[in-house]
Amino acid sequence: MRAVFLAAVAALALGGCTSQNLTIRRLPPETPAADNASAVKHAAELSAAATEASERARSRDASQAVTPLTAADAPSMYSYDPWERLNRYTYRFNAQFDEDIFLPVANEYRRLPSPIRSGVHNFFDNLSEPKSIVNFALQLRPVFGLHSLARFVINSTLGIGGLIDVAARLKLKSYFTGFSATLSKWGMHPGPYLVIPLLGPSTLRDGVGLLGDFGASYAINVADLYRGNKTWALGTLDAVDLRANTDFRYYASGSPFEYETIRFLYVHRELIEDEALHAKAPPKARDPGTPAGR
Amino acid sequence: MKWPLALLGLYGLLLTPAVASGAQPIAPAAASGPATGLADSAALRATVYGTPPQDIAPMPETVPLEEIDIALPWAKPVPEVFWFDRRLRVWFSAQNKPAPLAIVISGAGSDGNTSMLSTLRGALYGAGYHVLTMPSPTFPRFIVSASSTGVAGDLLQDSRDLYAAMRQIIAHFPHRVQITDIDVLGYSLGGANAAAVKSIDSVEGKLKIHRAVMINPPVSLFASIGRLDKLFAISIGSGDVGVERLYEKLYARIANVYRTSDQIGIGDSDLLAAATTVLKTDADFSATIALSFRISLVNVFFAGDLYAGTGVVVDPKHPPRVGDSLENIARVLRGKPFSEYFAKVFAPYYLAHRPNSTPESLMADNRLEIIGDALRDNSDYYAQANSDDPILTQPELAWLQSTLGNRIAVYDHGGHLGNLGDRRQISDMLDMLAGRWTPGP
Numbered sequence: 001m002r003a004v005f006l007a008a009v010a011a012l013a014l015g016g017c018t019s020q021n022l023t024i025r026r027l028p029p030e031t032p033a034a035d036n037a038s039a040v041k042h043a044a045e046l047s048a049a050a051t052e053a054s055e056r057a058r059s060r061d062a063s064q065a066v067t068p069l070t071a072a073d074a075p076s077m078y079s080y081d082p083w084e085r086l087n088r089y090t091y092r093f094n095a096q097f098d099e100d101i102f103l104p105v106a107n108e109y110r111r112l113p114s115p116i117r118s119g120v121h122n123f124f125d126n127l128s129e130p131k132s133i134v135n136f137a138l139q140l141r142p143v144f145g146l147h148s149l150a151r152f153v154i155n156s157t158l159g160i161g162g163l164i165d166v167a168a169r170l171k172l173k174s175y176f177t178g179f180s181a182t183l184s185k186w187g188m189h190p191g192p193y194l195v196i197p198l199l200g201p202s203t204l205r206d207g208v209g210l211l212g213d214f215g216a217s218y219a220i221n222v223a224d225l226y227r228g229n230k231t232w233a234l235g236t237l238d239a240v241d242l243r244a245n246t247d248f249r250y251y252a253s254g255s256p257f258e259y260e261t262i263r264f265l266y267v268h269r270e271l272i273e274d275e276a277l278h279a280k281a282p283p284k285a286r287d288p289g290t291p292a293g294r
Numbered sequence: 295m296k297w298p299l300a301l302l303g304l305y306g307l308l309l310t311p312a313v314a315s316g317a318q319p320i321a322p323a324a325a326s327g328p329a330t331g332l333a334d335s336a337a338l339r340a341t342v343y344g345t346p347p348q349d350i351a352p353m354p355e356t357v358p359l360e361e362i363d364i365a366l367p368w369a370k371p372v373p374e375v376f377w378f379d380r381r382l383r384v385w386f387s388a389q390n391k392p393a394p395l396a397i398v399i400s401g402a403g404s405d406g407n408t409s410m411l412s413t414l415r416g417a418l419y420g421a422g423y424h425v426l427t428m429p430s431p432t433f434p435r436f437i438v439s440a441s442s443t444g445v446a447g448d449l450l451q452d453s454r455d456l457y458a459a460m461r462q463i464i465a466h467f468p469h470r471v472q473i474t475d476i477d478v479l480g481y482s483l484g485g486a487n488a489a490a491v492k493s494i495d496s497v498e499g500k501l502k503i504h505r506a507v508m509i510n511p512p513v514s515l516f517a518s519i520g521r522l523d524k525l526f527a528i529s530i531g532s533g534d535v536g537v538e539r540l541y542e543k544l545y546a547r548i549a550n551v552y553r554t555s556d557q558i559g560i561g562d563s564d565l566l567a568a569a570t571t572v573l574k575t576d577a578d579f580s581a582t583i584a585l586s587f588r589i590s591l592v593n594v595f596f597a598g599d600l601y602a603g604t605g606v607v608v609d610p611k612h613p614p615r616v617g618d619s620l621e622n623i624a625r626v627l628r629g630k631p632f633s634e635y636f637a638k639v640f641a642p643y644y645l646a647h648r649p650n651s652t653p654e655s656l657m658a659d660n661r662l663e664i665i666g667d668a669l670r671d672n673s674d675y676y677a678q679a680n681s682d683d684p685i686l687t688q689p690e691l692a693w694l695q696s697t698l699g700n701r702i703a704v705y706d707h708g709g710h711l712g713n714l715g716d717r718r719q720i721s722d723m724l725d726m727l728a729g730r731w732t733p734g735p
């Protein structure tokens with residue numbers, strides 16, 4: 001697998017040097033009728049969720065109320081990015097890798113019948129439950145931890161090793177968490193923005209979180225999947241599955257400001273997740289001059 | 295969410311012109327009767343939310359899709375900072391039998407594969423057309439790969455570049471594609487481009503374009519942009535300080551949605567839903583529309599300044615490179631209205647390149663009146679407009695009606711593009727393309 005990977009990187013490097021006048025790529029066909037049907041369903045779910053949320057807010061008693069944030073509590077619009085020059089070159093490398101190798105592979109993968117793809121997707125979701133269980137425990141949130149544990153047991157057995165999400169049919173919704181959220185719970189800020197080669201945008205805390213999560217999965221070693229060469233094969237399939245399910249195209253914006261926009265969205269989304277994790281605590285005092293994430 | 299790349303899906307969602315199509319939380323307030331003035335509540339909401347999915351016209355089960363990247367011989371040298379925009383990218387859906395070709399042009403600042411184009415592609419393909427969707431000439435990738443000037447915004451010059459690009463693309467179609475007829479259409483600015491392309495073709499005759507349909511076109515591009523800038527000034531304030539204030543307000547509102555829910559982590563569609571629930575007042579909706587337009591303008595301004603060497607934000611001697619931060623440039627440009635692009639980049643460039651022109655003549659050249667005779671006399675031009683469209687004034691709408699006569703459909707509601715894809719708009723559009731449309735009773 002390592003040899004294949006190195007060959008792919010070499011092909012990318014060489015491919016980047018060629019330029020053609022015309023390329024025609026066949027994409028997976030669009031399915032507008034089905035897409036619209038699911039949009040109708042999604043809109044109905046959203047409006048039901050909105051109604052439920054407003055009712056829940058009304059019935060919540062005063063002692064549980066969280067202090068609402070005001071505009072003054074918002075972090076700076078500008079993100080902390082001390083490694084910007086390196087990050088920008090990595091972003092460019094990632095964009096080229098995605099265009100030449102990753103996305104074409106994911107597009108071919110998307111031609112497989114959808115039951116196979118959803119089986120693969122469920123399998124990897126199920127494999128990530130153990131690290132959620134560990135992290136919910138570290139965050140002292142036993143209810144969510146038990147929830148994930150129940151999902152993992154049900155799906156690994158009744159769901160044939162995780163291929164079928166039986167738990168979802170039993171109304172056990174999935175909640176994922178990771179080591180980055182645990183670090184946040186322990187008081188760590190996102191830190192510098194970080195573009196990881198091949199993986200994409202991140203922050204220092206999320207990067208450490210990824211390592212921690214892999215370490216936990218490696219230590220738990222479900223069904224001995226995290227040892228030897230099969231780790232590489234499974235890791236690659238996991239990556240392709242995730243790419244095939246991610247509706248993003250590097251530079252579809254055409255904009256030279258894409259790096260800034262992605263950084264803004266990534267860092268501020270992480271900060272909003274942090275706000276939710278610390279909802280019971282009063283809003284943090286912020287210095288408006290400090291870049292977001294620091 | 296276990297991997298950073300997954301988060302990027304957000305980006306596409308947030309920059310989709312109809313910011314939240316399909317995510318409409320609760321039915322928007324309905325207004326009675328056609329609207330006047332800048333825009334009423336219903337028009338603003340329709341503009342932001344787009345057509346509700348349950349109102350979308352019937353769509354085919356599958357539509358084949360090819361992505362074509364083409365290098366155009368007249369493109370200017372590509373600045374390093376635009377390394378990713380080297381070739382023009384268009385999308386093509388071919389019938390497997392001889393069929394007419396519909397070429398669809400995107401709206402201001404948008405790519406050739408937006409969700410609106412996807413809707414139009416589905417409807418047109420379902421009606422038996424080969425479909426080619428193209429970016430707006432104001433989309434950065436078009437400016438870099440297909441513009442002969444690098445300074446976007448001139449209706450006829452941009453449309454000439456579009457026309458030339460269309461000819462190159464069609465010449466490179468695979469042999470299996472058999473075309474019986476060619477029609478052009480477009481939405482928003484793309485509508486004006488479509489009509490201009492047809493008028494250029496009627497002189498040059500290289501493509502023999504049959505019919506053109508304009509969906510929600512501006513009548514005076516610069517006047518429409520002026521109104522969007524006014525909307526920006528009213529709803530956001532002047533300069534980047536206003537954008538920061540808007541950001542702080544929305545950040546607090548979205549964070550509060552999550553602080554009061556027991557949710558863990560933020561999925562893409564969840565955040566989208568949260569973003570739409572936090573838009574409450576007319577001012578919020580106005581700000582969303584104005585900001586989404588301003589973001590497009592930032593790109594046009596940057597590219598124009600770089601290509602024309604006008605030095606407003608880009609030092610012509612030391613253009614930015616791949617590793618350089620563009621944050622400060624973005625910050626400055628977000629605060630600049632179109633009038634500044636016109637005065638500092640567009641007019642200086644065109645005055646130097648177009649003999650006997652004046653700033654006034656440049657503005658006049660961007661009114662649809664310059665092809666008014668063709669629109670009036672040739673029965674192959676059609677339009678669809680909304681009487682509450684915030685980019686049109688009543689006199690402009692009246693001009694469209696008197697010029698096109700019985701070849702324009704005017705709907706009471708929809709704001710700007712807020713009814714694109716609904717059953718009536720699609721069935722009228724298909725009738726127009728087939729030359730069988732007549733105004734209803």
